[in-house]
Amino acid sequence: MSVTPPSVVSARKLGLTFQTGDGPVHALSNVDLEVRKGDFVSFIGPSGCGKTTFLRVIADLEKNTDGEITVNGMTPEEARKSRSYGYVFQAPALYPWRTIEKNVALPLEIMGHSAAERAKRIERTLDLVNLSGFGKKYPWQLSGGMQQRASIARALAFDADLLLMDEPFGALDEIVRDHLNAQLLKLWARTEKTICFVTHSIPEAVYLSTRIVVMSPRPGRVTDVIESTLPKERPLEIRETPEFLEIAHRVREGLRAGHSYEE
Amino acid sequence: MRRLKRNWQPLLASTLTAISAAWLPLTLPGAPVPIQGMTIALLLLAAALNVILTLEDRGHAVRAGVLFIGAHISAGMLLSGLDGNEGQMSASFFLMIAASWLLAWGTVSELAQIEPRSSAARSFLRLLIPAIFGVWILIIWEAITRGAGIPFILLPPPSAIGARIAGSVATLWADVQQTIFKAVLFGYVVGCASGFAVAILADRFAFLRRGLIPIGNMVSALPIIGVAPIMVMWFGFDWQSKAAVVIIMTFFPMLVNTVAGLATAGSMERDLMRSYASDYWQTLIKLRLPAAMPFIFNALKINSTLALIGAIVAEFFGTPIVGMGFRISTEIGRMNVDMVWAEIAVAALIGSVFYGVVALVERATTFWHPSNRGG
Numbered sequence: 308m309s310v311t312p313p314s315v316v317s318a319r320k321l322g323l324t325f326q327t328g329d330g331p332v333h334a335l336s337n338v339d340l341e342v343r344k345g346d347f348v349s350f351i352g353p354s355g356c357g358k359t360t361f362l363r364v365i366a367d368l369e370k371n372t373d374g375e376i377t378v379n380g381m382t383p384e385e386a387r388k389s390r391s392y393g394y395v396f397q398a399p400a401l402y403p404w405r406t407i408e409k410n411v412a413l414p415l416e417i418m419g420h421s422a423a424e425r426a427k428r429i430e431r432t433l434d435l436v437n438l439s440g441f442g443k444k445y446p447w448q449l450s451g452g453m454q455q456r457a458s459i460a461r462a463l464a465f466d467a468d469l470l471l472m473d474e475p476f477g478a479l480d481e482i483v484r485d486h487l488n489a490q491l492l493k494l495w496a497r498t499e500k501t502i503c504f505v506t507h508s509i510p511e512a513v514y515l516s517t518r519i520v521v522m523s524p525r526p527g528r529v530t531d532v533i534e535s536t537l538p539k540e541r542p543l544e545i546r547e548t549p550e551f552l553e554i555a556h557r558v559r560e561g562l563r564a565g566h567s568y569e570e
Numbered sequence: 571m572r573r574l575k576r577n578w579q580p581l582l583a584s585t586l587t588a589i590s591a592a593w594l595p596l597t598l599p600g601a602p603v604p605i606q607g608m609t610i611a612l613l614l615l616a617a618a619l620n621v622i623l624t625l626e627d628r629g630h631a632v633r634a635g636v637l638f639i640g641a642h643i644s645a646g647m648l649l650s651g652l653d654g655n656e657g658q659m660s661a662s663f664f665l666m667i668a669a670s671w672l673l674a675w676g677t678v679s680e681l682a683q684i685e686p687r688s689s690a691a692r693s694f695l696r697l698l699i700p701a702i703f704g705v706w707i708l709i710i711w712e713a714i715t716r717g718a719g720i721p722f723i724l725l726p727p728p729s730a731i732g733a734r735i736a737g738s739v740a741t742l743w744a745d746v747q748q749t750i751f752k753a754v755l756f757g758y759v760v761g762c763a764s765g766f767a768v769a770i771l772a773d774r775f776a777f778l779r780r781g782l783i784p785i786g787n788m789v790s791a792l793p794i795i796g797v798a799p800i801m802v803m804w805f806g807f808d809w810q811s812k813a814a815v816v817i818i819m820t821f822f823p824m825l826v827n828t829v830a831g832l833a834t835a836g837s838m839e840r841d842l843m844r845s846y847a848s849d850y851w852q853t854l855i856k857l858r859l860p861a862a863m864p865f866i867f868n869a870l871k872i873n874s875t876l877a878l879i880g881a882i883v884a885e886f887f888g889t890p891i892v893g894m895g896f897r898i899s900t901e902i903g904r905m906n907v908d909m910v911w912a913e914i915a916v917a918a919l920i921g922s923v924f925y926g927v928v929a930l931v932e933r934a935t936t937f938w939h940p941s942n943r944g945g
């Protein structure tokens with residue numbers, strides 16, 4: 308118990324200011340955060356508070372202008388070059404000229420896996436997201452939810468230890484969402500990946516996370532970090548327990564406090 | 571009312587036939603070969619039969635068949651009556667042509683309502699309807715040029731052009747080989763390929779892009795065909811100078827389109843590649859080129875037309891004694907307009923086939939694009 312797992316993402320006084328036509332936008336300021344191996348961290352907060360921006364800084368798709376950040380002990384750029392994370396975007400971003408299995412194969416092709424290895428991983432990851440049998444379809448022949456699952460399969464295919472997910476289930480209906488949440492938890496428990504997960508839904512955040520990071524806008528910053536006391540084993544029914552509702556309540560309070568800042 | 575609406579073409583056709591029957595004969599007074607009463611009677615009969623049959627509530631296919639036969643038998647008889655009577659036909663004749671044409675119109679509108687089950691029948695219909703259209707353009711062209719005696723120099727009838735094509739297959743073939751198989755194909759392939767290659771270079775090196783693209787846009791808007799005489803001076807009279815014109819004409823559209831196409835991949839799709847630490851060439855081949863395909867095919871289609879125009883017109887400025895452009899410019903000087911039209915017909919045919927092949931390859935390659943899905 309006393310051994311703390313190694314740090315995966317470590318941000319110190321992180322800040323990012325976009326220079327735009329009408330003045331600077333402080334997307335992130337003074338963010339201190341420590342994500343450890345095996346954590347499931349959710350980011351929640353009103354629109355425009357910098358959740359996507361923070362994920363993009365971790366992924367080296369955006370450069371911080373202040374402070375420091377390390378990913379797996381490296382700079383984000385080095386981490387990206389050593390392919391240490393899989394990123395699930397807000398939209399599926401599948402390539403329409405590739406079938407589902409070819410889309411999943413894309414990172415594997417780029418990273419130089421053999422054809423046999425690719426076939427094996429495609430089968431495994433499509434199975435993981437319940438899409439076996441749809442590999443030969445084109446993305447536009449699938450529903451939005453199936454496309455999003457395919458994009459998750461693509462991020463899982465190359466077995467990075469860190470998963471960055473930006474509102475992956477934002478566009479799905481409640482039932483599908485519940486199902487995918489449960490599956491994601493199982494996957495996380497089985498693979499011991501570290502997951503950074505952006506969401507707008509309080510129940511989703513509480514259900515999934517070991518830690519919930521509450522953010523607020525203008526400038527985007529972290530206002531509260533809530534440690535979950537829920538056990539690792541979480542059936543869907545756990546969402547009706549008093550313990551769950553108590554955590555949800557604290558998240559809601561945290562969000563309210565952030566909002567009142569605007570007035 | 572519904573009946574009238576459904577049958578207005580045959581009804582109007584029979585009215586026109588009746589008027590022209592009252593206005594007989596079909597020829598002007600003094601025509602060398604007056605048409606016998608027999609022909610007219612048959613025509614009347616055909617039109618009348620059509621009306622009777624089509625008034626009945628039969629299926630579209632039956633009605634279309636009856637109208638088709640009526641239209642084309644009467645048109646055939648009318649056209650055969652033209653022999654020896656060039657320029658001697660009366661208003662009555664043209665009314666009859668109009669009546670037959672109305673029956674053909676009726677045929678097409680019936681055909682358009684057929685909903686075939688098998689896909690073979692569907693593609694047959696898709697070909698049949700434009701074919702009837704095309705044939706009627708030729709029939710009316712023939713009837714007017716010969717019936718009204720339009721001077722041969724102004725517009726020869728299609729039958730004369732057809733006869734000319736049949737009689738000069740060897741010459742036409744030699745011209746096609748010279749112009750199409752040498753100048754057009756060589757120029758098209760080299761022009762498109764080099765435009766594409768330079769586009770990739772311009773994409774890689776920003777200074778090239780900044781310098782070349784504005785020039786490319788400007789040159790695309792110029793009538794480049796003007797350089798043809800210069801190319802003849804540089805590369806001689808043979809096909810090489812025409813190929814050079816084609817290369818210049820096709821190069822810039824390909825360059826400009828490819829560069830535009832390479833910019834179309836979305837930012838999220840690019841970020842995805844970046845997150846895989848994909849290098850420039852991997853991103854190019856796996857993302858940006860596939861995304862650019864609709865643009866590239868657009869250039870290939872534009873260029874298929876430009877190449878043909880370029881090669882033919884460039885031959886006006888000096889060639890050896892063979893080639894489609896050469897033939898057009900010399901035969902028009904000798905007043906052999908039928909040969910000019912024969913070359914135009916061949917060029918139109920080759921141009922359509924060329925364009926059609928590129929369009930087919932495009933459909934197979936960019937099947938994923940929203941404009942092609944489901945088709």
Ligand SMILES: Nc1ncnc2c1ncn2[C@@H]1O[C@H](COP(=O)(O)OP(=O)(O)OP(=O)(O)O)[C@@H](O)[C@H]1O
Binds near residue numbers: 327332353354359527
């Ligand atoms: N490329 C950019 N240029 C300028 N400003 C930007 C850019 N990207 C984001 N911003 C600004 O940074 C702020 C944070 O944006 P971000 O996308 O991180 O919000 P978010 O929390 O993900 O919101 P949402 O929940 O709506 O997705 C916003 O005010 C946004 O306008």
Ligand SMILES: [Mg+2]
Binds near residue numbers: 359
């Ligand atoms: Mg966002």
